[in-house]
Amino acid sequence: MEFFHQNLSYFLSGISVGGQYALIAIGYTMVYGILRLINFAHGDVFMCAGLMMVYLSSTLPFTITIPLVLLLTVLLGFVIERVAYMPLRSAPRMSVMISAIGVSYLLQNAALYFTGGLAKVYPEIPFLSNSIVIWDATTRVVTIVTPFLTVVLVILLTLLIKHTKIGMAMRAVSRDFETSQLMGIKINRVISTTFMIGSLLASVASLLYFTNYASVTPTSGAMPGLKAFVAAVFGGIGSIPGAVIGAFIIGICENIIKGGASIFGIPGSGWTTFSDAFTFAFLIVILVVKPTGLFGEKAVDKV
Amino acid sequence: MNAFTRKVKNCIIYAIFKLTSSSFTFEMEEKNMKRTMLSVLILSLAALTLFAGGGSDADSTIVKIGVFEPASGDNGAGGKQETLGIQFANYVTPTVQVGDTEYTVELVIADNESSNDRAATAAATLINAGSSVVLGSYGSGVSIAGSDTFRVGGVPVIGITCTNPQVTEGNSHYFRICFLDPFQGTVLANYAYQTLGARKVYCLAKLGDDYSGGLVNYFVERFTSLGGEVVSETFPEGNSDFTSYIANAKNSGCEVFFSPVSTEAAQLIINQASSQNLGMSILAGDTWDSNVILQAAKGKNVDITITTFYPEGANPEFDSAFKEWVNADATRLSNNGGDDTISAVTAMGYDAYYFALQAIKNAASTDPGDIMEALWSTEIDGVTGHIALEQVNGDAIRNTVFVKHANTTTGGWDALPAVVVD
Known part of the structure; x- marks a missing residue:
């Protein structure tokens, strides 16, 4: 217990970062499940949501800004899909992926142009930014709110997928793209909805993430995006619970390793230097043991 | 830019390309038409650039000073403030007396993006633009990375706030006006x-x-x-x-x-x-x-x-003149971080410009080689104190830290x- 007490701040930040990765990872995994596309622009949509918040909050109050940012990010996700992916529906899968990489760089460079390359300070959101003390570990309210909010959102999403018409359509499309089209499912609508849900969750994640790490740069979407993608693969790409659990594991591992000197009682500076290396090595081990990821479906060859 | 993610993406593209390249060959036939159109487009673009290049003519009474600073990336904010100091100095003193003729100083600015792998490209840009002497960079890493390009190009560089000893160690083209780490x-x-x-x-x-x-x-x-x-x-x-x-x-x-x-x-x-x-x-x-x-x-x-290097208030004349200049323009103000606080790097950039002018005067020439010679014995009294260089690595002799x-x-x-x- 004393051990837990002493190292509480590592676990807290691990859980909170894990929750933020989870919200981004869902966007990756859903799009992959339906389109078999790795949407590289997703991390940059997350970054754009952060920048929108920075610019909008300088003139508008938070009660308007927050819903507006959520709305605009959803719109951004929708537009990206319509402009860059929909015209390539019948093209080889690689072309769509290249298009995704193109969108990613477009967003990064547009952000570079607007910000002038400088880091923007994320606004302090009342309540979420407040400091609180939990069992002698000082942290922000957002750290505590994140895991709960993530779980609530994931439950809502699962309900949506299990019990609504659009959710059923999504499941059908992810099972078999062409057959579901023949069955009268409006495929473009389903895909748009998927992108919109992904973007919405990414913008919630950006709200939580940047409240904790309050600086937005054109590349600040890159690392969280990559880690979330890794989490999605780790949990078995295409599976929503897999992505969420994978993200929590990655987030917690990362912070435990950073605090290795204190948690494992072995002093040395290597812990923080190689924290990312350890995380990714862990990923390799899991994938070697279980190639489809934790909850991945087995690939069935259709004859 | 995040080099790591870039590499990951490139690897994925390459792998997929390898896997699918066989299927490409079949599609080539119908794409011939498109390819012809593409080459026509590229050719016309190339022609355009050629014409554009022909427009500028070298003026004989212009001396170019290169500004090798980051305007984006990790050190973008600091790089911009250092550049502001140079620009302000250029605004105050836009000409220099070389021998009997008065030359107009033109600043050539290249962004090294705070990135070690972009430094050489930015350095080459400055050399190709015909810089007589280069100032910068904010950040020791990029200075070290760009150093070799300057050495080959034979252009002297004056480090402004790069404090790592390796910047000037063992070379005769990189100088420095600040203290060391x-x-x-x-x-x-x-x-x-x-x-x-x-x-x-x-x-x-x-x-x-x-x-x-x-x-x-x-x-x-x-x-x-x-x-x-x-x-x-x-x-x-x-x-x-x-x-x-x-x-x-x-x-x-x-x-x-x-x-x-x-x-x-x-x-x-x-x-x-x-x-x-x-x-x-x-x-x-x-x-x-x-x-x-x-x-x-x-x-x-x-x-x-x-x-x-410099505390605000040490030189009230410089402070007030700079503040007035920064407040006069919205772009300058945003480059300075949104307010008119004077950071030390700005004062250092200002001094570096005058140090370069003094070297050009001493050399009585705009040739990079002559300026490199003259820099060793150049001395000025700047806003950040007296600047003179020691004779081994070309570092400033400084003994005060604020x-x-x-x-x-x-x-x-x-x-x-x-x-x-x-």
């Missing part, structure tokens, strides 16, 4: 040990960064020789979660947090240190002398002390007594 590190270690009374210090540097890594090394060297103890850690590029590092500092019982990192990481550290209630002094080097830090620290529960403390209520710097080392 061994000196700064020693001063900081003395300060932590003697003034702050700390016996155990937490040091945080960025992995693979020449500036913060070097400064931490010199600090550790001095601090341990004084009898203190250090805990030294590094964080990887692209990291924005410093909560665990702050927890490490607290758990290991350190009394001072020393992190001379880029301002971008500094913003995050200050923010998280405040929300986690770090409870110890934060100590940093010249990089933190920026209004970015002041804005981040304002109203926060942090105690920040830094060492720097110390400042961030005032979190007013959002300004409070000057502490300067440290003079004999």
Whole structure:
């Protein structure tokens, strides 16, 4: 217990970062499940949501800004899909992926142009930014709110997928793209909805993430995006619970390793230097043991 | 840009390309038409660039000074402020007397993106533009990375605030007008040990960064020789979660947090240190002398002390003239971080420009080779003090370090007594 007490701040930040990765990872995994596309622009949509918040909050109050940012990010996700992916529906899968990489760089460079390359300070959101003390570990309210909010959102999403018409359509499309089209499912609508849900969750994640790490740069979407993608693969790409659990594991591992000197009682500076290396090595081990990821479906060859 | 993600993406593209290249060959036939059109387009574009290139004609009474500074990336904020100092000096003194003729000084600006792999390209741009002498860069890493290109091009460079010794070591084309890290590190270690009374210090540097890594090394060297103890850690590029590092500092019982990192990481550290209630002094080097830090620290529960090149208020004439100039233009104001605080790098940039002009005058020529010769014996009295170079590496002879403390209520710097080392 004393051990837990002493190292509480590592676990807290691990859980909170894990929750933020989870919200981004869902966007990756859903799009992959339906389109078999790795949407590289997703991390940059997350970054754009952060920048929108920075610019909008300088003139508008938070009660308007927050819903507006959520709305605009959803719109951004929708537009990206319509402009860059929909015209390539019948093209080889690689072309769509290249298009995704193109969108990613477009967003990064547009952000570079607007910000002038400088880091923007994320606004302090009342309540979420407040400091609180939990069992002698000082942290922000957002750290505590994140895991709960993530779980609530994931439950809502699962309900949506299990019990609504659009959710059923999504499941059908992810099972078999062409057959579901023949069955009268409006495929473009389903895909748009998927992108919109992904973007919405990414913008919630950006709200939580940047409240904790309050600086937005054109590349600040890159690392969280990559880690979330890794989490999605780790949990078995295409599976929503897999992505969420994978993200929590990655987030917690990362912070435990950073605090290795204190948690494992072995002093040395290597812990923080190689924290990312350890995380990714862990990923390799899991994938070697279980190639489809934790909850991945087995690939069935259709004859 | 995040080089790591870029590499990951490139690998994926390459792998997929390998897998699918066989299927491409079948589609080639129908694509022939498109390819012809594409080549026509490329040819016409090439022709356009040729015409555009023909327009500019070299004016014989123009001398070009290259500005090798980051305008984006980790050090973008500092690079822009240093560039502002140079631009302001150019605005005050736009001409230089070379022999009997008066030359107009033209600034050629290239962005090295704070990235070691872009430094050589930016350096080549400046050389090809015909710069007689180059100023910069903010950030030791890019200076070292670009150095070889300047050496081959035979253009002398004046380092303004790059403090790592390797920048000028063992070469005759890179000069420098600021103090060095061994000196700064020693001063900081003395300060932590003697003034702050700390016996155990937490040091945080960025992995693979020449500036913060070097400064931490010199600090550790001095601090341990004084009898203190250090805990030294590094964080990887692209990291924005410093909560665990702050927890490490607290758990290991350190009394001072020393992190001379880029301002971008500094913003995050200050923010998280405040929300986690770090409870110890934060100590940093010249990089933190920026209004970015002041804005981040304002109203926060942090105690920040830094060492720097120039304290605002040391030269009221320069201060007021610069403020007027910055406030006159919205772009300048935003490049200075949104307010008219004078950071030390701006004053240093200002001095570097006059140092270069003096060298051109002494050389009585605009030839880079002649200027390189003349630089060794150039001396000026700048706003940051008297500048003269020693004859081994071409580094400035400086013995004063200014110390400042961030005032979190007013959002300004409070000057502490300067440290003079004999």
